[in-house]
Amino acid sequence: MFKKSALLVGMMFVPFATSAAEVPITGTVESRCIIQTDSAGTFGNPNAYTLTTKPADGGEPAIVRYDITLADSYYAEITPPTAFSSAPALPDVVTWVGSVEVSTVSDATGMGTYETDKVELGDTDRYDMTATGSTWFKISSTATMGGEKAFAGGTYTAVAEAVCIAK
16 A cells, blocks of 8 residues: 555656647738828929929929728828938038928818827827828928039939828
8 A cells, every 4th residue: 555655646746748839820900091102292493402392393292192991090100201212412411391281181070180180290290090081191392402502413312201000
């Protein structure tokens, strides 16, 4: 009897072989905030040291559209250009001034306060997308060469950033 008890107690202290497995569970989430470029902007060159998207100066602002299918779940953050992504060699520092504003909305009642309620975070404008539907934003930009020096001939490209941020 004592031998059986000792054997049973001894077996309790022997580690048993165990196995484990990690089982992945994945899923795909499709954003309910879609960003589309409706029209790329164009710089006009009203004088030797200014590039601008102002229509009166030969430019055209960029238009970006946000399509929201789940209300009150996203922020739209839009940043006008703050540098050239490609340009000829520049003789001086360029100063940037940009703006973003609501151009058109698909639901005037639900989206009517987007512009007045926007939050400015440095160069970025944040909009609380509280309604479903489409909102068009106009992105304007002006680049001025320091010291009123002339921009060299060539192609200049600057990029605005538009993102959706889930709340």
